[in-house]
């Protein structure tokens with residue numbers, strides 16, 4: 171039977187947030203491959219704990235360096251980084267037989283390169299692959315704040331901190347922002363008043379939530395982000411930004 175690669179969404183990484191289907195998928199593989207950003211990557215520890223609970227070995231692969239110095243050619247930098255990751259993972263898979271799992275924060279459909287990399291790995295190794303969905307950060311954010319992510323009948327744009335200023339300049343008024351390591355929303359040059367629903371380390375014991383008018387909660391956002399990082403040793407945050415006053419609920 172062809173070797174199978176399983177891409178498993180793990181939500182926040184807290185065992186309580188793992189769906190039964192994700193748990194079953196994790197238990198079905200011979201080993202898990204996980205990228206490590208550094209020797210003491212705290213996010214690697216979270217995945218190690220999940221694998222240990224399932225009795226599955228985890229093979230850590232040091233993440234190749236990404237060229238972050240030249241934002242002019244961002245797509246080329248990402249392409250080169252993906253190539254290097256494919257090489258690194260292929261080497262591990264060639265040495266280790268059996269079905270393999272890749273664990274993805276949240277859900278694999280959003281701002282994650284695992285599926286692109288696994289597609290290439292599967293072609294190269296003549297393997298099949300499947301995807302088990304997980305709870306995405308926007309889903310966890312909406313639940314934590316008890317909100318709908320868009321006003322009635324209106325769209326929501328999911329974007330990144332890197333693109334936020336351009337999306338606002340283009341007229342978007344309702345945005346979910348991910349991959350924003352620096353609360354870019356606080357640097358927005360916009361004549362509008364904005365409301366924010368923010369969450370860090372959502373779905374974990376170190377979850378922090380802030381909501382309110384952006385200019386009024388700026389200090390609290392900075393404090394809570396720092397506090398989440400101090401508590402967990404890592405911080406990931408996601409927020410909804412809206413240009414109109416909140417409706418209830």
Ligand SMILES: C[S@@+](CC[C@H](N)C(=O)[O-])C[C@H]1O[C@@H](n2cnc3c(N)ncnc32)[C@H](O)[C@@H]1O
Nearest residue numbers: 275276277280306307348349371372406407408
């Ligand atoms: C590589 S992306 C992965 C997103 C993921 N695929 C998802 O479905 O949410 C990492 C970004 O997701 C968001 N994120 C992931 N986990 C989070 C969490 N527990 N709390 C808040 N934001 C989170 C952050 O914006 C972070 O920069």
